[in-house]
Amino acid sequence: MLEEQGYEIREAINGTLALKSAQADPPDLILLDINMPGLNGYEVCQRLKADQTTNHVPVIFVSAQDEAWDKVKAFSVGGVDYITKPFKVMEVLARIETHLRLGKLQKRLYETQNQLRLEVQKRQNLEAALDQARKEISLLKQQ
Numbered sequence: 001m002l003e004e005q006g007y008e009i010r011e012a013i014n015g016t017l018a019l020k021s022a023q024a025d026p027p028d029l030i031l032l033d034i035n036m037p038g039l040n041g042y043e044v045c046q047r048l049k050a051d052q053t054t055n056h057v058p059v060i061f062v063s064a065q066d067e068a069w070d071k072v073k074a075f076s077v078g079g080v081d082y083i084t085k086p087f088k089v090m091e092v093l094a095r096i097e098t099h100l101r102l103g104k105l106q107k108r109l110y111e112t113q114n115q116l117r118l119e120v121q122k123r124q125n126l127e128a129a130l131d132q133a134r135k136e137i138s139l140l141k142q143q
Helices: 015-024 041-050 068-076 089-142
Strands: 030-033 059-063 081-084
Touching: 015 030, 015 041, 030 041, 041 059, 041 068, 059 068, 059 089, 068 081, 081 089
Parallel strands: 030 059, 059 081
Antiparallel strands: none
């Protein structure tokens, strides 16, 4: 379904492989089932969010579990959305597109923040140098 929409897909048969795959080459978005062999989806998401290389990747949980507790747990470990099986294809596509767009905007915001931090640091350094030059000029005038 997703490949038909032009998305590049990587599958993992268990939680450990999903984690390793994401860490080796972070994707733009992860669809994650809760029930998987080995690590479950909650554990995978927690580890993704604890890792600097993957903590920015949005995780959408997909599960047949429909209890409020399951959804709350998914959000508490870092998930950005929760889709209950069986699902409607159009709904899944809309959610994926929304979170991909949000991810791009967050990345751009992060880059802008870093650029502003650098500019502020540069300005502070220049102001410190200017203050030092003023002090030195003042001392010279007093002599």
